[in-house]
Amino acid sequence: MEQFKQALKDYFVFEDNELQYLKNEPKRLRAKCAEEDCPWLVLYSYNSQSLCYQIKTLYGEHNYGRNLSSNMATRAWVTSKLVKKELKNSMELIKKVNNAAYEYLNKFEAVAWSKAYFSHDPKADNITNNMCEVWNAKLSSTRAN
Numbered sequence: 001m002e003q004f005k006q007a008l009k010d011y012f013v014f015e016d017n018e019l020q021y022l023k024n025e026p027k028r029l030r031a032k033c034a035e036e037d038c039p040w041l042v043l044y045s046y047n048s049q050s051l052c053y054q055i056k057t058l059y060g061e062h063n064y065g066r067n068l069s070s071n072m073a074t075r076a077w078v079t080s081k082l083v084k085k086e087l088k089n090s091m092e093l094i095k096k097v098n099n100a101a102y103e104y105l106n107k108f109e110a111v112a113w114s115k116a117y118f119s120h121d122p123k124a125d126n127i128t129n130n131m132c133e134v135w136n137a138k139l140s141s142t143r144a145n
Contacts, residue, residue, distance in 0.1 A: 001026070001027070001029065001044075001053065004029070004044050004053065005029070008031060008042070009072060009077065012072050013072045013073045013077065015062070017033055017034070017035065017040075017062065017072070018033070018034035018035065018072060019031055019032075019033070019034060019072060020032050020033070020034040027045060027046040028043070028044070028045035028046065029042075029043070029044045029045070030042070030043050030044075031044075033062060035062070035064055037063070038062055038063055038064060039059045039061060039063060040059055040060060040061065040062050041057065041058070041059045042055060042057065042058050042059075042060075043055070043056045043057035043058075044056070087110065091105070091106075
């Protein structure tokens, strides 16, 4: 669902239009163009028979020009596009300089090590906290010296 919402936002930013969600639920989404009298509409929901999400309704024609005052391209949206592009360019540079390092980094998803994919969601759990406490206890004697 989140991938579809992101793709929908990308489409509306590139088209210089505003998006309005009529329904925004965990398993279904109905969105329309925010321009008055525009017929553009999409219904995206989970199909329990085929066990996947699908577009069930799409009226894909806008009946007006671009809205150049659109504020769909937020700072977070622009940053996500630029940072991920920069990451790709940096990886190509690493590949030219040290192919072994490039292959090592590609073994893991970029989510695991790149700031471009950093999430602000909480990351602490009991196992991690216990590991940190043990590590800090071992280091505390060395820190004092």
